[in-house]
Amino acid sequence: MSIEANVPVAAVDWGTSHLRIWLLDMSGAVLAERRSDEGLLTTGPDGFSAVLERHLLDMGAPAATPAIICGMAGSRQGWIEAPYVTVPAQLSDVLARAIPVPGAQRDIRIVPGMAQRSADAPDVMRGEETQLAGIADLLAAGRHVVCMPGTHSKWVDVEDGTVAGFGTWLTGELFSVLSKQSILRHAVGDPVAAVSASNKTFRHWLEQALASPGDMTSRLFKIRASTLLLDLTPQDAAAALSGLLIGTEIGSAGAQFGWKEGEIALVASGPLSDLYGAALGIAGYRVRPIDAETAVRAGLLVAARQNFGPRETRKVQA
Amino acid sequence: MSIEANVPVAAVDWGTSHLRIWLLDMSGAVLAERRSDEGLLTTGPDGFSAVLERHLLDMGAPAATPAIICGMAGSRQGWIEAPYVTVPAQLSDVLARAIPVPGAQRDIRIVPGMAQRSADAPDVMRGEETQLAGIADLLAAGRHVVCMPGTHSKWVDVEDGTVAGFGTWLTGELFSVLSKQSILRHAVGDPVAAVSASNKTFRHWLEQALASPGDMTSRLFKIRASTLLLDLTPQDAAAALSGLLIGTEIGSAGAQFGWKEGEIALVASGPLSDLYGAALGIAGYRVRPIDAETAVRAGLLVAARQNFGPRETRKVQA
Numbered sequence: 005m006s007i008e009a010n011v012p013v014a015a016v017d018w019g020t021s022h023l024r025i026w027l028l029d030m031s032g033a034v035l036a037e038r039r040s041d042e043g044l045l046t047t048g049p050d051g052f053s054a055v056l057e058r059h060l061l062d063m064g065a066p067a068a069t070p071a072i073i074c075g076m077a078g079s080r081q082g083w084i085e086a087p088y089v090t091v092p093a094q095l096s097d098v099l100a101r102a103i104p105v106p107g108a109q110r111d112i113r114i115v116p117g118m119a120q121r122s123a124d125a126p127d128v129m130r131g132e133e134t135q136l137a138g139i140a141d142l143l144a145a146g147r148h149v150v151c152m153p154g155t156h157s158k159w160v161d162v163e164d165g166t167v168a169g170f171g172t173w174l175t176g177e178l179f180s181v182l183s184k185q186s187i188l189r190h191a192v193g194d195p196v197a198a199v200s201a202s203n204k205t206f207r208h209w210l211e212q213a214l215a216s217p218g219d220m221t222s223r224l225f226k227i228r229a230s231t232l233l234l235d236l237t238p239q240d241a242a243a244a245l246s247g248l249l250i251g252t253e254i255g256s257a258g259a260q261f262g263w264k265e266g267e268i269a270l271v272a273s274g275p276l277s278d279l280y281g282a283a284l285g286i287a288g289y290r291v292r293p294i295d296a297e298t299a300v301r302a303g304l305l306v307a308a309r310q311n312f313g314p315r316e317t318r319k320v321q322a
Numbered sequence: 323m324s325i326e327a328n329v330p331v332a333a334v335d336w337g338t339s340h341l342r343i344w345l346l347d348m349s350g351a352v353l354a355e356r357r358s359d360e361g362l363l364t365t366g367p368d369g370f371s372a373v374l375e376r377h378l379l380d381m382g383a384p385a386a387t388p389a390i391i392c393g394m395a396g397s398r399q400g401w402i403e404a405p406y407v408t409v410p411a412q413l414s415d416v417l418a419r420a421i422p423v424p425g426a427q428r429d430i431r432i433v434p435g436m437a438q439r440s441a442d443a444p445d446v447m448r449g450e451e452t453q454l455a456g457i458a459d460l461l462a463a464g465r466h467v468v469c470m471p472g473t474h475s476k477w478v479d480v481e482d483g484t485v486a487g488f489g490t491w492l493t494g495e496l497f498s499v500l501s502k503q504s505i506l507r508h509a510v511g512d513p514v515a516a517v518s519a520s521n522k523t524f525r526h527w528l529e530q531a532l533a534s535p536g537d538m539t540s541r542l543f544k545i546r547a548s549t550l551l552l553d554l555t556p557q558d559a560a561a562a563l564s565g566l567l568i569g570t571e572i573g574s575a576g577a578q579f580g581w582k583e584g585e586i587a588l589v590a591s592g593p594l595s596d597l598y599g600a601a602l603g604i605a606g607y608r609v610r611p612i613d614a615e616t617a618v619r620a621g622l623l624v625a626a627r628q629n630f631g632p633r634e635t636r637k638v639q640a
Binding site: 080174222255 | 398437438439441442443444445446474489490491492493495496499500503504505530534535536537538539540542543544547548550551552567570571573574575577578
């Protein structure tokens with residue numbers, strides 16, 4: 005069964021700690037929107053259906069509205085496992101391989117993540133593939149390096165519309181666990197305001213890390229020592245930690261990708277976009293900023309068209 | 323007042339999470355010994371005296387027995403702050419600057435830590451200076467690089483008996499917080515047996531990290547990905563994390579010190595000594611193993627002689 009252009013689709017980004025649902029028509033117009041913190045961590049295996057149906061009811065979605073989902077809901081710990089597509093993979097192919105959720109009262113499909121099945125550089129992503137598909141037009145011809153910062157920052161190497169390889173940097177998670185759980189909690193304090201890209205301490209530690217990303221684990225302790233010996237304030241300690249971790253990520257990724265200058269497509273939103281935009285500029289790159297939320301919504305629309313559109317016969321398992 | 327050779331001294335290593343007390347005679351012979359987990363974290367500011375007196379009573383120490391203390395008991399959060407000695411500093415000078423604990427019922431002195439007061443590389447140590455003083459004879463002539471692994475690993479550059487500089491790597495603490503508090507807890511599991519130096523996974527990740535210490539934060543996620551894609555076991559995930567962190571430390575320290583080959587004095591005990599001994603060997607160094615506990619006891623004896631010995635007039639504050 006194909007769906008008509010005026011029948012809405014539920015586009016769902018279901019991550020580890022967040023849930024975003026948009027009711028879209030097939031032209032991409034947003035009819036309704038919901039955001040919640042009912043991510044994978046707070047939604048048990050039996051709860052996905054109940055959570056989704058409650059939000060769709062609230063949003064006034066018709067009963068037959070199909071739903072397309074990306075993110076950690078498709079992981080082994082999620083609703084149903086959507087097997088990874090192995091790279092290299094053409095961006096235009098990945099989302100068409102969404103798998104149906106069996107036994108659901110509507111057509112619900114979860115798109116696959118991507119896996120790099122290399123013995124030396126194994127890696128996985130879930131959710132970012134949909135953002136990439138949403139900006140596939142920008143990545144069509146030539147080589148593009150994409151930076152997608154976050155808890156687990158992804159850097160992606162795209163050549164002529166094909167994901168050639170990617171890597172993950174644990175930057176956001178390191179900032180969180182080190183500032184809350186390590187000796188650095190005495191330096192950073194709690195809570196702190198968001199780190200600003202214009203902070204001079206952020207810039208100083210960023211530049212040091214860009215110059216020698218291999219010294220990160222010794223520089224971490226120097227944040228603590230700066231509190232003891234140089235009266236570093238908690239706000240500046242947070243800026244130092246952020247600059248150190250982001251600089252280490254950019255220095256390491258640039259070297260791994262052999263991409264020391266030129267353009268970086270930065271897929272991010274809000275304060276993280278400002279921070280990485282400034283950092284990549286300091287590192288010498290030209291930055292092409294792309295809003296992460298717009299990208300994922302565009303990718304989910306691509307997935308909806310590929311999976312529910314006229315070319316596709318809708319199969320619902322018994 | 324000087325003390326006689328046959329009067330014992332209490333030699334105390336009081337760290338963040340441990341307390342060790344030896345009753346020594348002035349020749350260094352161990353008359354009694356106590357170990358406890360009453361470190362800085364579990365001993366409040368008012369508790370230091372009570373904890374020490376209870377142990378000394380248990381050990382049968384005479385009432386006039388003086389006590390010499392090193393470690394975090396001398397920090398701002400400790401019993402009384404013993405100001406840092408600034409490097410460069412002659413090892414033979416540092417411990418003579420112990421400061422008395424006022425109002426105590428016996429002569430109790432705490433040795434200073436050392437500080438590197440450099441705007442670009444601020445650093446501090448407390449406890450390791452005493453281990454270094456305990457092996458000063460081995461470090462007397464020429465240049466020596468000393469590796470002192472642990473929660474906060476110290477690397478120390480000693481030239482002709484003078485501490486020229488040092489650095490700290492957060493290796494042990496990173497292993498702990500990442501294996502317990504981060505996404506890697508799913509890979510490493512809990513509890514795991516100690517990592518063995520003969521584990522092939524340890525060696526593989528160590529060699530990768532030695533080759534490019536700047537990629538640590540991306541390799542961290544590859545441990546998680548190896549669990550998902552390559553069936554890495556929890557035991558091997560712990561070995562991978564250990565190899566990655568230790569290799570990053572050695573690669574970074576070797577580069578910072580400009581010391582890529584030659585001898586390293588390894589001051590460590592137990593399993594950590596085996597692990598770092600193997601790792602330094604793989605990195606191409608000749609390893610001179612030195613037992614950390616023997617070193618700290620020897621250093622405390624040096625401090626006792628310098629502070630309570632015949633050359634020194636004992637001053638007790640009113």
